[in-house]
Amino acid sequence: MKKILLPLLALILVLSACSNQSDNKSSKNEGETKTYVQDSGDKVKIPKNPKRIVVLGATYAGGLEQLDANIVGVADIVDDSKVLKDKFKDVEKVDAENVESVAKLKPDLIITYNTDKNLKKLNKVAPTIAFDYMKHDYKEQHQALGKIVGKEDKANAWIDKWNKKTENDGKAIKDAIGEDTTVSIIKDFDKKVYALGKTYGHGSEVLYDAFGLTMPKTVEQATKKNDLADISEEELPDMAGDYVVTPVAKGSKLSFENKDIWKNTEAVKNGHTIKVDEGIYWLNDPYSLEYERKDLKEQLLKQ
Incomplete structure (x- = not known):
């Protein structure tokens, strides 16, 4: 009986020591x-x-x-x-x-x-x-x-998947609306009107980086320094691309929505304006970007 008990006791002691070492390592x-x-x-x-x-x-x-x-x-x-x-x-x-x-x-x-x-x-x-x-x-x-x-590996895996997916999206959109068609993002905030640059959120990352769409030269120049430009309503026709994305807070309207200078832009007359939910679009995390990707693709393709 002793011959059986002694090896069992030794095994228990070894397992206990390993468990303690594992706990200590985890704690450390x-x-x-x-x-x-x-x-x-x-x-x-x-x-x-x-x-x-x-x-x-x-x-x-x-x-x-x-x-x-x-x-x-x-x-x-x-x-x-x-x-x-x-x-x-x-x-x-x-x-x-x-x-x-x-x-x-x-x-x-x-x-x-x-x-x-x-x-x-x-x-x-x-x-x-x-x-x-x-x-x-x-x-x-x-x-x-x-x-x-x-979690660098997981972050890079998301980026790789995003790049492949949006490259295909960009090709489909350009085939539908034209390779050189321009898109701008214009929003109003605190009684001012802004043209947004390529990295200022509100769908810019999706439109310009992911889809590879073209920004109007006027907007590119105006936003070169600060990635956004404070513009007057009189400048709206110059800043509006062939398509215009307008982020709007829930329950709000664009300050210039009913003004002739806006209504007479080519984008509005052609029905090429896309109003989006600013509550989502100001963010650029993977979940928000995925929503924006699907939303913008759908709206651009149905225009």
Whole structure:
């Protein structure tokens, strides 16, 4: 009997030791950090495997969700998008300007914009990454998020799939509306009218990068410096392409919608205007972009 018990006891001890080593290793990994270089050039120590991320920069919420990051809180503005509202229905919503509401969630990582006025306070709550929105295009943005949460492969896989899919979309659209047909994005905000550049969201990434469509030369020149241009209503005919996309907030109308100068543009007279939901279109995460891709393709092909 002893001959049987002794080997069994030895086996139990070995398994127990292995289990403890595995637990210790797992515990150790949870506490590990890595250095992340901010857009500002500053370095910040962040968790190697963040477990409680609060996303105050709504631009980055969908991307992190697509990468299966551990998000415990997100800026309540995501609910303005019917696409993201569903994705974050079970995640705590916080006021992006209320540091106390963030602290209550005990984050181990906070992600926000470099324009956040509470950066110093947030850094006292948890390591904080402050993105400069204008420093990355949407693909670089997704790669950066992948690097933060250790999911670079998944981020790159999404980009590869997106490139192939949208290349085919672009060919189909150009075959239908013409290779040299121009498309512009014009929106109004706070009593001003703007022509948008190639990376200012609102469908620009889909139209110009993914589909490879052409921007009017007038818009390209006007938006060259700041990626958008404050224009007068009198400039609308010059800025309007063969097709015009107009982002509009839910329940709102374009300030120039009923004015003759707008009605007399070729795009309007030809029925080539596309009104889109600004609540979705201002975002450029994988989920929002997929919605925009399908929506814009459908509307361009049926014009």
